[in-house]
Amino acid sequence: MNKALLIKGGRLVDPARKISRVGNLLLKDDKISWVSEGRENPVGKAYDTLTAKGLIVCPGFIDFHCHLREPGFESKETIATGTKAAAYGGFTTICCMPNTRPPLDSADMIVAVKNKAEQEGMIQVFPIGCVTKGRKGKDLIYMEPLVKAGVVGFSDDGDPVRTPELMEEALEIGKMFNLPVIDHCEDPNGGPPEGEEKIAARDLEVAEKTNGWVHIAHVSTAGTVELIRQAKKKGVKVTAEATPHHLLLTADMIEKRGSLAKVNPPLRTEADRQALVAGIKDGTIDIIATDHAPHTMQEKQRPYADAPAGISGFDTAVGSLMWLVQSKQLTLTELIACLTNKPAAILNKPLGSFVVDSVANVTIIDPNKEWVVDVNKFLSLGKNTPLAGAKLTGKVVATIYQGNLVYKDDSVIIGLR
Ligand SMILES: [Zn+2]
Structure with a gap:
């Protein structure tokens, strides 16, 4: 590709x-070079041109919570x-959870993941470090070396932080x-849903006492949304995320799809789902994070009680959202904010907006493209999703990372204009 x-x-x-308007965007030397005011063209020579008529052009999407398993x-x-x-x-920046084997509880482990991502990865990976040594819930890790190695938060995800003292x-x-300390509330x-709310209430109280920053992962119940809403009103430093599956699906999926719909926290009621959407609308829920949790089909074909919890989310997240x-539950701007500038604010990095001279990360969506979820075409090794076979309208059709096209659908045309 040209520069x-x-x-x-x-x-x-x-x-x-x-900004939400039809216009033109110029990328040059891996940077956002120019954003049109209206429909005018950039000055200068003819550029390689991606025809985006009818498409939605956004800053590259950021996922604050995923599992890369390595x-x-x-x-x-x-x-x-x-x-x-x-x-x-459609993601250009992702943050991976530390519940690997061994867990990411040392600076060496963090550096190893970052190096591997730079060598073999397609996009930016920011690791999250464990809260406790070995993720065992006993002794706090020594955080400073991990911070120097580049972690963007701490979490014992998969489990809650064991005690309020910790x-x-x-x-x-x-x-x-x-x-932030990222809290898996369980x-x-x-039993659910009270278990989630009990830990959320406990840790919001600790956050209020310490003035520390707690981030509530995968909020799934109306009760937790309300706890966070009240805490934010009191000025507690709390941010929160919801997953695509909790925003879209409810517990009836478990009857239809069995182990494929098994996820932690579990799918809830329609009232809970609506409370999450309302939480996004009023800012109680800050971001949408996939909690991409791939498993082998062998594991997922076990009976419900024995199957691991988790949904493979990267391939379908944006299309389903x-x-x-x-x-008309969310505006386009509300949805895109949860995937761009709002997670960028949590990361405290200059991402998620078309600022001239910022890195050229761009995600392009075709809002009208109809497609059927075919897990055999997933690029993730995890084919585990209750959305298998679902008909979706809207799909990511191009992803640009640091000025390079890292994904392009055949329908997207690039030529010299
Ligand atoms: Zn979790």
Whole structure:
């Protein structure tokens, strides 16, 4: 590809700058070079041009929560396959959870994942470090070396931070680095949905006491949404995410799809789903994160009780989320903000907006493209999704990372204009 690319005639949607209009975007030398005011062309020579008429052109999508499974579980996913699936799904930046084998609890492990991602990955990977040594829930890790190695947060995801005392210590130290402790809210002794709400309430209280930053992962119940809403009103430093599957699906999927719909936290009621959408609308829920959790089909074909929890999300996330816009539950800008500038704010990095001279990360969506989810075509090794066979309208058709086209659908045309 040439070092310059003009993306022409698409709807530019950049929530950070309140842009939603048809226009043109010029990428040059891996940077955003120019954004049109209206439909005018850039000055200068003829550029390689991507025809984006009828398409939605956004800053590259950011996923704050995924599982790449490497090291230790390479039959489920690798950094190479996971980042490829993420690029196909429209993501240019992803943050991977530390529940690998061994877990990411040292600076060496963090550096190893980052190096592997740079060598074999298609897009940017930011690792998240463990809260406790070996992710065992006993002793807090020494955070500073991991911060220096580049973690963007700490989490024992898969499990909650075991005790309020540990959470307090973690939030105190996380605060010094302005990094969140990411909370998987589940009470091992309490049944859902109360178990989630119990731990969320506990840790919001600790966050209030310490003034530390807690990020509530995969919020799934109306009760948790309300707890976060009240905490934010009180000025507690809390951010929160919801997953595509909790925003789109409900527990009836478990009867229809069995183990493929088994996920942690589990799919809930329609009232819970609607509360999550309302939480996005009023800012209680900050971002949408995939919690991409690939497993082998062998594991997922086990009976429900024995199958591992998780849904492979990269390939379908954006296509399925477009339903929220089509059914007028969210505006396009509200949806895109949850995937661009809002996660960028949590990462505290200059991403997620078409700022001139910022890195040329771009995601292009065809809102009208109809497609059927075919897991055999997934780029992820994880074929585990209850959406297999679903008909979706809206699909990512091109992903540009650091000025390079890392995914392009055949329908997208690039030529010299
Ligand atoms: Zn989790």
